Amino acid sequence: MELEVRHLRALCAIADTGSLHKAARQLGVSQPSLTTQLRRIENALGAELFSRTRTGCHPTPLGRTVLGRARPLVDGMTALITETRAAAARTGGPALRVGSTASRALPGWLRRLRTCLPDNDIALRVDVSAHALLRTVAAGRLDLAFVHEVEGCPLRVPPGLKGRVLVEREPQFISMAHDHPAAAREVVELADLAGDRWAVDPAVDGEWDGLHRVLRAAGLDPPLLHADYHTAASLIALGEAVAPCQPTSGPREDMAVRPLRGDPLAVRLLLYAAPGVPLDRPYAELAAAYREAALGAAPYRRWLRAGGTAGPCMMTA
Structure with missing residues (x-):
């Protein structure tokens, strides 16, 4: 089985909705059909991409990596279709x-x-x-x-x-759960985040290398999650990770955005x-x-x- 854009779009829909039922409705297919499609995709890749629980479908670590690669392709195809229709x-x-x-x-x-x-x-x-x-x-x-x-x-x-x-030089701030202990401070120290997992999108040019250089210089070696930032936002809000973000990021009730001391990123x-x-x-x-x-x-x-x-x-x- 060769993966096609429609398969990647299905994976993104499942991750976005957190539910096979909701994703099927969004894609306009039946839930059994989508379940079968997901099983075939996972069989083709040789591993589970989502864990199924009572609370829904959640990406596995491998699933987050696949989604990090899939989203730019899906977005690019969507943009291509939009631009082609606009040109026509x-x-x-x-x-x-x-x-x-x-x-x-x-x-x-x-x-x-x-x-x-x-x-x-x-x-x-x-x-x-x-x-x-x-x-x-x-x-x-x-x-x-x-x-x-x-x-x-x-x-x-x-x-x-x-x-x-x-x-x-635009400083990169840090996004974290609103109840993270460091969120109570106006400015966060890198050491305050030493025990956190960091989410990074490997598809963004230089993102991983730049973050790794700064963490290493600070003597930190935290666990990393490779995920696109749309997926990472859900993990951050749940307190599962922190991540660099643009300082212009808008407010969210479930997340806090703070500058880092010394602006290392x-x-x-x-x-x-x-x-x-x-x-x-x-x-x-x-x-x-x-x-x-x-x-x-x-x-x-x-x-x-x-x-x-x-x-x-x-x-x-």
């Missing part, structure tokens, strides 16, 4: 093809671009891999790419692309354009959207007002 429905206006790694500034940036470029048809592709986005720009299939570069893990930028730094935010694509206006709109997202996140706003600085587009808080 296009009325003839000029296209601006935008790529981005995950960012809380993205919705505001798209809104601003559509306002200032009302005659443009703006298409979006989101990918966990900055390298994949930059290669796509270089190949002429994207016009712009907003990406992050993990500190200590420089990106391989294809020749010919022009870029500008949006944020020279950081990324650089960059905007790249294909040759001949104007960069000034998209950069200005992205900077404004980032300021809006940063000031809207209370922990980041406090960090900035306490003297933190993030770079060229830095806001007055």
